Amino acid sequence: xxxxxxxxxxxxxxxxxxxxxxxxxxxxxxxxxxxxxxxxxxxxxxxxxxxxxxxxxxxxxxxxxxxxxxxxxxxxxxxxxxxxxxxxxxxxxxxxxxxxxxxxxxxxxxxxxxxxxxxxxxxxxxxxxxxxxxxxxxxxxxxxxxxxxxxxxxxxxxxxxxxxxxxxxxxxxxxxxxxxxxxxxxxxxxxxxxxxxxxxxxxxxxxxxxxxxxxxxxxxxxxxxxxxxxxxxxxxxxxxxxxxxxxxxxxxxxxxxxxxxxxxxxxxxxxxxxxxxxxxxxxxxxxxxxxxxxxxxxxxxxxxxxxxxxxxxxxxxxxxxxxxxxxxxxxxxxxxx
Numbered sequence: 367x368x369x370x371x372x373x374x375x376x377x378x379x380x381x382x383x384x385x386x387x388x389x390x391x392x393x394x395x396x397x398x399x400x401x402x403x404x405x406x407x408x409x410x411x412x413x414x415x416x417x418x419x420x421x422x423x424x425x426x427x428x429x430x431x432x433x434x435x436x437x438x439x440x441x442x443x444x445x446x447x448x449x450x451x452x453x454x455x456x457x458x459x460x461x462x463x464x465x466x467x468x469x470x471x472x473x474x475x476x477x478x479x480x481x482x483x484x485x486x487x488x489x490x491x492x493x494x495x496x497x498x499x500x501x502x503x504x505x506x507x508x509x510x511x512x513x514x515x516x517x518x519x520x521x522x523x524x525x526x527x528x529x530x531x532x533x534x535x536x537x538x539x540x541x542x543x544x545x546x547x548x549x550x551x552x553x554x555x556x557x558x559x560x561x562x563x564x565x566x567x568x569x570x571x572x573x574x575x576x577x578x579x580x581x582x583x584x585x586x587x588x589x590x591x592x593x594x595x596x597x598x599x600x601x602x603x604x605x606x607x608x609x610x611x612x613x614x615x616x617x618x619x620x621x622x623x624x625x626x627x628x629x630x631x632x633x634x635x636x637x638x639x640x641x642x643x644x645x646x647x648x649x650x651x652x653x654x655x656x657x658x659x660x661x662x663x664x665x666x667x668x669x670x671x672x673x674x675x676x677x678x679x680x681x682x683x684x685x686x687x688x689x690x691x692x693x694x695x696x697x698x699x700x701x702x703x
Contacts, residue, residue, distance in 0.1 A: 400429060400659050403467045404439040405486060406478040407460075408604040412629075413441075413478050416501040419648030420476060420655075427652045429659075440467060442482070452577070464489035473659055474498060476651070477517075481601040487515050496658050496665045500651040501642075503554070503599040503628075516665040518650045520642050520673045522599070522628055524561040530678050531594065531626045531638055532565075534690045538624075540568040542592035544583050544614070546576050546602035558598060558628070576602055580610040584617050597627040597636065611636075622688050637684050641677040 404420075406413050417439065421431055429435040442463055464486050467475065475490045475497050477483040483499040490497050491514035499517030532538060541562055545555050559569045570590055572583045584595070595618055597603060603611045615625050615635035627636040650671045657663040 399434050399436060400474075401436045401470070401472045402438075402474050402476060402655070403470060403472040404437060404476045404478065405442070405463065405467060405482055406440070407442045407482040407485065408479060408601060409441050409443050410604050413501065415644045416478050416647065419644035420500060420651045421648070422645065423648030423650075423652030424655060426649065427656045429652075429656070438467070438470065438472070460485050461489070468493045468495060471495075474655060476500060476655070479601075480599065483515075483517070488512060491515060498651060498654045498658070498665070500647060513666055516654055516668040516670055518647055518654070518671045518673055520640070520647070520676060522640055522676065524558050524628065525565065527626060527628055527638060527640075527678055528562060528565055528567070528596075530680060531624065534637065534680065534685050535594065535624055535688075538567065538594045540570065540591050540593055541626075542584070542587035542590075542595050543569065543571045543598055544580055544587070544595070544602075544610075545571070545573060545598050545600050547573055555598060558596070562596065574602065580614050581617060584614050588618075588621060588623070593623055595623065595625045597625055597629060599629050603629060619688075624684070624688055635684065636681065637688070638678060638680050641679045642673060643676070647673050 404417060406417075421437070424435065425431070431437050440463060442459065468490060472495060475487075475495055477487055477497060477499045478501050480502045483497075483502055487497040487499065491512065495514075497515040497517075499515060502517065502519045503522055528541075543555065543559065555571060559571055562569045568591075570587055570592060572587055574580065574583050587595075595614060597611065597614070611627075612634070618625050619635060624637040625635065627639040629639060650673060654665070654668050654671070657668060658665060
């Protein structure tokens with residue numbers, strides 16, 4: 367049987383076949399949707415900046431939230447309690463959160479901050495989910511790096527932070543450090559104390575429980591001759607249940623004792639704090655994610671990247687209120703705000 371088409375009908379038939387052919391081959395070239403889950407312990411402005419930095423970095427790399435990227439975010443506010451029962455409840459909460467996230471079967475999990483990384487990442491890795499961490503202070507901390515994970519750390523130089531503080535307050539001789547009983551913190555605190563000692567400073571270290579008020583310990587250190595407090599990177603100072611940073615600064619400020627923060631972001635009233643470049647940190651984190659999701663690389667193949675672009679910020683208002691004036695050459699080392 368012969369089929370006869372008029373000229374217009376033939377063109378319609380040709381176009382229809384072409385369109386059908388395009389749809390048949392479309393899955394090969396269609397955009398790929400990825401699913402990422404983000405988890406953090408502690409609800410702080412610094413973590414918000416880190417999160418937004420990663421989302422912006424992914425968008426610049428071609429993964430846009432709401433277009434070809436589905437993103438879930440979980441924020442765990444509560445910290446471990448001051449007694450075994452409280453710590454057990456916190457442990458159960460972490461397990462439940464990790465299980466809920468793993469059940470969503472994401473392509474990758476991002477952990478923000480040191481605490482969420484050490485506490486949660488292995489739970490995801492056991493399920494075959496790659497982990498990329500960001501906004502951590504020290505990848506050398508035990509348990510921070512394991513097979514199936516990689517990420518970005520912030521290179522905080524304790525010596526440089528204290529050098530800046532000593533420019534403003536050269537009379538500092540004894541430094542107090544108050545830290546939590548979190549297991550992964552012990553090596554970091556020990557290393558920090560050694561670095562401060564090498565600067566010729568006397569260092570007094572006091573350990574507290576996560577929900578313990580800081581006032582009593584701070585007064586004890588003041589009685590031992592502390593003339594500056596060094597606030598370490600510690601979930602204790604992010605725990606809303608204790609108000610540690612605020613209380614320490616108020617107490618020390620009344621005695622004209624400076625507080626020097628090695629944490630990321632301003633603890634209101636601290637003399638010095640660290641201000642990371644969140645855009646760069648986001649781009650570095652996104653780079654790891656792209657290589658894992660799009661290029662099929664294993665996290666173990668990707669070295670931990672250190673963020674070197676970090677500003678040490680001196681609060682000029684605080685130096686003036688504490689009775690100090692910065693030397694002219696301080697501007698060569700630090701940012702003054």
